[in-house]
């Protein structure tokens with residue numbers, strides 16, 4: 001059998017399995033390869049490219065063409081077929097170098113693709129993995145609904161099989177990036193007679209169709225990151241199911257694991273290179289030190305103490321990421337770090353008042369001031385991907401072995417449960 005693999009020269013070519021074994025780089029070779037990418041390929045890919053989405057796509061395409069976008073994915077799906085040691089090399093060397101615009105692929109590459117890889121049929125993997133990993137297609141995540149956020153299994157959006165298609169009706173909310181997405185990972189109820197966790201199915205939903213209406217919501221940052229999505233007789237091909245019909249809870253939890261891992265261990269210092277207002281990373285300490293110096297507060301003992309504490313926090317989040325701890329631990333640390341960093345930025349940048357001029361920048365109506373943006377944006381970090389309280393509940397039940405939250409619902413048919 002022959003498959004496509006990436007060569008060092010960044011060209012897709014057909015080789016046999018035997019040859020693949022030969023071309024797997026040593027860790028030292030791989031180290032050089034990754035360094036070369038960040039030193040020369042990455043800056044060239046972004047040179048002269050304007051606009052957040054264009055930059056995101058240009059960078060991801062370059063990463064993919066260099067064979068570094070899917071290091072541990074099977075070769076036949078555009079991956080490199082390498083193991084965790086190679087992945088670790090990339091993770092270490094990419095710290096602080098991944099442009100923040102790449103956050104546009106946080107859901108697609110970070111969450112949807114690994115779920116497709118692990119739960120998708122061959123048909124779905126062939127159709128979606130290469131296009132998703134190379135940044136040709138953008139994905140969103142349709143989990144939350146107006147009446148079901150933390151209690152995700154209470155969702156009521158329905159999918160009913162009609163011949164060769166599923167017909168979907170309902171409403172989703174807080175759907176990040178839906179306005180830019182071609183596909184969504186959708187959770188919908190397919191059996192109301194089953195208990196609430198057992199009547200849910202995970203689908204791939206094509207966004208570009210008459211039954212899908214996306215309405216952006218303006219957040220307090222001025223940016224419309226997330227949306228309401230109305231599903232009125234939206235259609236999905238019968239086979240576009242991940243995992244089993246009515247067995248969607250298992251891939252749903254797996255995807256949440258990827259999300260928490262990503263939000264808990266993503267690069268902490270990505271923004272130290274650039275001052276982008278994309279993504280959900282804590283303000284880097286290097287930028288806070290710069291701000292303290294510029295505002296003449298760098299010698300203030302209380303400010304220095306806060307900077308030292310934040311520096312420790314930033315290091316700890318990095319270590320949590322490399323130690324394989326439960327993803328909720330990383331997510332809690334990171335959101336705490338995000339709030340503490342933003343609080344210090346607010347004290348340094350806006351000492352006289354919490355108010356600032358609502359100057360609107362040109363792109364997507366966002367507030368022009370970088371620090372003002374982050375002070376407002378950091379609050380959402382504690383909510384997206386599950387609130388802090390839910391992370392603590394998860395840790396209590398799964399790590400500490402505490403009893404489950406009380407409630408009769410786990411075995412009651414969904415249709416007999418009280419609804420919001």
Ligand SMILES: Cc1cc2nc3c(=O)[nH]c(=O)nc-3n(C[C@H](O)[C@H](O)[C@H](O)COP(=O)(O)OP(=O)(O)OC[C@H]3O[C@@H](n4cnc5c(N)ncnc54)[C@H](O)[C@@H]3O)c2cc1C
Pocket residue numbers: 140141142143144145146148149150151173174175176177226380381383384385386387388389390393405
């Ligand atoms: C920036 C951002 C991006 C997001 N992107 C997406 C997305 O792309 N796709 C998507 O599907 N969703 C997305 N969300 C939604 C997010 O997952 C939900 O906001 C979150 O799960 C909380 O749900 P909720 O807003 O309905 O709050 P609720 O569930 O109503 O919670 C309200 C409050 O009650 C607390 N609470 C609820 N249940 C419990 C409990 N059992 N024990 C203790 N406390 C509890 C919560 O912690 C919270 O403080 C996003 C949210 C944000 C802020």
